[in-house]
Structure formats: C-alpha cells, structure tokens
Amino acid sequence: MADLSLAQIYGATRDPEIKMIADTLIKNDQVLGAIPMKATGTSSVFGYRRKIANSTQAFIARGGAMSSNTAYKEVQILSRTRRIYDQQGVDRSDANDVGGLDEVKAKRAASSIASLAILLGQKIWTGAQNVTGTLVGATLTQANGFSITNVGPNVLAERGDWMFKYTHTGTLVQVRAPGDPDYGTAVAVGTTTVAKVYSYNADSWVEVTHGSQAMAANDSGTIVMSGSSEEFDGVIELLAGQTDRIIYPGDNGGAVSMALLDQLSGMVKGAANRDKRFVFAEKTWRAYNALVRSTGGGITMMDLAGEQIPSHAGVPILVTDHMPTTRVRGSSGAVCTAAFCTTFGEDGGIMGHYTDEASSDEPNARVFSKGPMGLTVWDLGMSSAAHNSTVRTVCHMAIGIPNTAQIAMLDGITGP
Numbered sequence: 467m468a469d470l471s472l473a474q475i476y477g478a479t480r481d482p483e484i485k486m487i488a489d490t491l492i493k494n495d496q497v498l499g500a501i502p503m504k505a506t507g508t509s510s511v512f513g514y515r516r517k518i519a520n521s522t523q524a525f526i527a528r529g530g531a532m533s534s535n536t537a538y539k540e541v542q543i544l545s546r547t548r549r550i551y552d553q554q555g556v557d558r559s560d561a562n563d564v565g566g567l568d569e570v571k572a573k574r575a576a577s578s579i580a581s582l583a584i585l586l587g588q589k590i591w592t593g594a595q596n597v598t599g600t601l602v603g604a605t606l607t608q609a610n611g612f613s614i615t616n617v618g619p620n621v622l623a624e625r626g627d628w629m630f631k632y633t634h635t636g637t638l639v640q641v642r643a644p645g646d647p648d649y650g651t652a653v654a655v656g657t658t659t660v661a662k663v664y665s666y667n668a669d670s671w672v673e674v675t676h677g678s679q680a681m682a683a684n685d686s687g688t689i690v691m692s693g694s695s696e697e698f699d700g701v702i703e704l705l706a707g708q709t710d711r712i713i714y715p716g717d718n719g720g721a722v723s724m725a726l727l728d729q730l731s732g733m734v735k736g737a738a739n740r741d742k743r744f745v746f747a748e749k750t751w752r753a754y755n756a757l758v759r760s761t762g763g764g765i766t767m768m769d770l771a772g773e774q775i776p777s778h779a780g781v782p783i784l785v786t787d788h789m790p791t792t793r794v795r796g797s798s799g800a801v802c803t804a805a806f807c808t809t810f811g812e813d814g815g816i817m818g819h820y821t822d823e824a825s826s827d828e829p830n831a832r833v834f835s836k837g838p839m840g841l842t843v844w845d846l847g848m849s850s851a852a853h854n855s856t857v858r859t860v861c862h863m864a865i866g867i868p869n870t871a872q873i874a875m876l877d878g879i880t881g882p
Contacts, residue, residue: 469812472499475838477771487837490579495587496784497745501865502811503818503839510546510821514812514868516669541667543620544645547821547862548698550585552578555854571857575835575843578859582841587788590816590865591804593700595693597621599672601630603687610677612639614689615660618671619704621691628665628672628689632681639663641689643670662707671707698864701806701816702790705867705875712875718796719878722753722805724778726876730807731781733874737809739780740770742872747789747803753882754778781807795878802880808873815873821862839863 470478476488476499492499506512521538554574558567599614606612612632621643629642631649638652643665650664655676664671672689705711711733715726727744734742746754758765768777775782792800808815823842835843839861846856867873 469502469504471502471810472838474502483835484837486576487579487835487841490576491583491586491839491841494580494583495590495786495788497590497786497788498583498587500743500784500810501590501816501818503820503863504812505840506547506819506821508822510548510862511544512546512819512864513542513544514817514819514866515540516543516868516870539668541669543669543866543868544622544625545620545698545819545864545866546622546624547819547864548696549860549862550582551858551860552581553856553858554578555856558848558853558855567855571834571845571855574857575859578843578857579837579841582859582861584788586861586863587786589697589700591700591702591788592790593697593865594695594703595619595621595623595697595699596695597623597691597693599628599689599691601687601689603630603685605681605685606630606632606687608679610679611681612655613675613677614672615675616673617691618662618669618673619699619706620669621672623691623693625691627691630687630689632685632687634681634684637676637681639674641665641672641674643667646670701865701867701873702804702875704865705870705873708870711870711873712877714795714878715876715880716795716878719798719802719880721881722750722757722876722879724757727754727778727805727807730805730874730876731779734807734809734815735871736869737814737872740768740782742781742807742809744778744781744783745789745806745808746783746785747791747805747879748785748787749791749882750789750803750805750879751783751785753879754783756882793877795880798878798880802878805876805879806873807876809869811868813869813872815867815869817866817868819864819866823860823862 472488519539522535597617599617625644631640637656639655640649640652642649646666648666650666653661653663655661660675765776767774791803793802795802820840822840831844831846834845841861844858
C-alpha cells in the first residue's frame, strides 16, 4: 500500500481491521488522511530528491549547434522517520467486569490510535528536531569571533559533525555537511555580520554570526551537531528560510482576504487547481466563511472522487484543528495562524514516509492489531509489577517536501 493516502487505503482495502484504523486516523485529521505515505522498508533513514533549479531553454537558428546545459539541479534530502507511541495498562480484573480483556484492549487501542492521529496532525505542521550547532576551534571561537546561531531543516544530528573553513582574504566562510562531496559556495562573513552559509547540497545550511573580532589568518574547525527533540521536522520548519514560498498579510499580521488566497494558489506552479489543496485552521475557515457571506454568496462545493468538498477558485479546502494559532508576526502577539496551498505526493509539496514495525510476535509480546502507515498495536502481556496487561501502539513517520514550487504559506493571519 506504499504511496497511497489513508483515504485511498480506506477506499481500496477489504481488510476490516485496516479499514477501521484508517477511518479512525482520517476522522481525527483531514490532512493526515490526504498525504500519500511511502514505505521506507525496515530502515528509519530515507532520502528523496528535490529539484532546486530548472534547465534553461533557447531558440536556435537552423543548422545551429545544440549543447546540453547544466542549469537543472536536484539535491538529495536525507531524513529519518521518528517513533511515536502510546502505552496503556489494562487492569485484568476490571476488564472482566466490562466485556473481557480482549474487548477492553481493542477499545484502548482505538483510543490510542485516535490520540496518535491528533499528535501527528499537529506535528505535520509544528514538528521540529531542534538541531543546534556548536563551532569548535580555539581561534575561530575566541571572544567576539564566529558562532553558529541557527541550523536549517533537513540536518540530521546523527549524521555527524560538519566542517567549517575560513579564508582570510575576503573574510569567506564555507561549510561542508557529512556525505557532501565538497564545501558549499563561499560566503563573505565580515565582522558584526550574520549570514546563511550553505553546504554543497544547497538544502543544508547554518547561520553564522561573526562578532567584532577580526581573524588574522586562514583557519578551519568543526561544527558539532546535536538534537534536543525526537520529533520529525514539520512543514513550517522545513520551509524555514524559503522566503520565496511565504507571504504575509502585513508586517504585524492581518486578516485573510480573497486576494491573498488567490496569490497563495498562484504561487503553486505546475499543478491544476483541482490537484491543489488549501489547508486552513478552523479559525481561518470561519473567517473565510464570513468573507463569502459579506459578498452575498455561499461556499462553492466541488465533486472530488464522489465527495462534495468546499473550494475556493477551484481549489479544494481542507480544514484542520491542528494548525498552530499562536504564531507571532511583528507586534501581533501570539495570536496568528497560517494557511497553506499545496499538492501531495512524491513530486508534490508534501509527502509522508513511514517505517514498517516488525510484525512477527516476540517472546513476550504479540501483534494485537496491524494497520496502515506501519501502525502496530502490541499486546505486551502481563506486567510484572501489577495485575495489568499492557497495550502499546507504535508508528514510525516523517514528512518531506519534495518540490518547494508546489507548496506556499500564508503566515501571520489574525482574527476572527
């Protein structure tokens, strides 16, 4: 079932157990149900290609010489799925009073699956690995020297340390991520300057701050990466630094408008409107409804795979309870939310990845239930500390953005 969304799995499967689990996940988050999921096998590490530059085209005279150009460029993005779980104890005596142990375990598993769907629905947008970098090198890091003040998305701390190179002539800084064949383009980072410096893979970057201390000679060091979170990076984190993919209602936030939504949709290139999706927070959906009513009209519905879906300008609208509503824009305070226009899929704006949980029974555990996205419910048997049976629900998931041209963000929405 790789590369199918939960909604497609629900429609295609005849397995009642998988159908029930898919239905539970979809009911708790529309977006989670729409994202195609690609299996990574048994490894948590996965890679995908992202196009960052198109080839160039030209007119040519008859008989003119044609040559290949090197403008087209893809980069390899490496990431890993992250483990999400819920574990509950079932008192065996109590279970016997309310229908039996297996029935109570099934109810607890259903509750866990619903809770995991809510958490995943949130982390699709707000997940963050919180990777930080520490520059190591006595001369480089002297008082008011160089420091690493931010690390971009798609950086795995587990891959190891980065290399840092300083060239005195031109005050140039270059960095090299593990696995890259060379350093990235040199960036001038003079005193009292902050600059974003990219590795050879132009999707990986660090923010370098140079204080007031000038360096006297060429030097090199390492950047030690560490992560403080076991979450996967969500869409907002993955778009960090992609300034051409983000628009705002104003410097201090502002209301959503029809014109802004039209602009947002227009930023998603290479896809028909019916293949795009707007994703609104609940509060943005209410504001949109108010806008439509103010014009004397009503919500336009469109048929999508036999289902009537609300739409704007031919683009279906998905509504989620899990979009953050405490974002800050300028002096707005923590009252803003965001909206997105995106496609889904391996060549689209958002793609999901999952790792299959081993499904064979273990010596002290058995698979109680197996669902889509590698989601597995384990019966861990009797607890040694209490007269309880333990039910554990586990899945391994992450998301990626294969094509930044097919996703755009409207950030800083206030009201209603």
